[in-house]
Amino acid sequence: MNSHSADRKVTIQLEINKEQYERDILASDILLDVLRDKIGLTGAKPGCLNGDCGACTVIMNKQPMKSCLMLAIEAIDSEILTIEGLKNTPIQRAFVEHFAFQCGYCTSGFIMICQALLLNDRNPSPEKIETWLSSNICRCTGYKEIEKAIYSVIELLNIKNQTNQ
């Protein structure tokens, strides 16, 4: 059995953005806090801390996860991807090109959910796009720009796919 005590620190290893991190944490530490405060990856944002807004979204084993809704200990043995691990992905450029942000606070969460969707499905249906994107809340842009950004990447991936065939 794995067990970790409340009174003392435990040493855990996490694989984030293909790098190994070893940190001393408490068993009750939330993944979002560990990413930001112990590892220095501040791309995942604290918003509602209640599972509602999606600003804290990371990708775990190719699935989107709200990092405020999980313990860091639960992330052991998983492949974690944060916004810092996305370098030059089409979805980042598409957010810029389609003006899909204003204040930008929600943006990393939105980019992560879009990236997770594209990792799972290169050609998602409009219904699927809507279902996945409704996990995240933006207070200051229209959702249309965000949708345009993801549709532009789907088009790009499909063009690439066709030319590769």
Place this chain on the structure above:
Amino acid sequence: MLPYNFDYYKPQSIKEAIELYQLLKLQEKKPMYYGGGTEILTLGRLNFIYTDAIIDLKGIPECNAFGFQHQELIIGSTLSLRAIEENKLFPLLSDTSKEVADYTSRNKITIGGNICGQIFYRESVLPFLLSNSTVIIAGPKGTRKEFINEVFHKELRLDEGEFLVQIVTEKEYLKAKHISVKKRQQWKTGYPLLTVASLKKEGFIRFAFSGVCPYPFRSIQMENKLNDKSLSFKDRILTSFEYLPTPVLNDIEGSNEYRLFVLENTLSYILSYIGGEEHE
């Protein structure tokens, strides 16, 4: 950050989990079984839940089961709602659970946590109430198998130290004609104004409700009225309201009057969809 710390245990068997719970109690701790943890962490942050020892059930093989054994579908309590939504072995359950919270949260919320949680909607219990499913419950006195309709009254009645291991549904219910309707006050995700799930078996339509009263329920008296072919749909619905188990909820999601109005329309839609054979 949580306002308190706790120990974390991830047992690998039912026996280990039960013994651990007992041991922690002897040490005067306040252990808590943990599924997805979404409720424990969010309510814990607000100090509405306190625990000093978490027993994470996700390492127990029986709790992760998902598939058929003979003529029954076995669903482990730690399966995520997303797994249930994507693997459509029980279509009514997939339809109901895919409306709980949002896609990302459903990656973490477990079916056992949704049924056993304090947050009273517990929407994913509705299909099990309609299909006379059984629940496998493990505890210090051993493992028991019970009809869900006998142990779920407002909530799953568990004795101290017990946890939900699996839910078992007979195959014959899985393909029955069904529908699940969730009405929200606004937005596309989150808590319901109300949810009604319905299943038709041998010409009789069953109904279960969440968000109407402060707990999910199935009412045989309401069902008898809703199936009364001598009445029009409207009269069936209005007389069924006389058997609502408590006054209808009146909260920030909606007033009781508004809820009854939406419930009437929803039931009317369900009766037409599922074939209630209206009296001419």
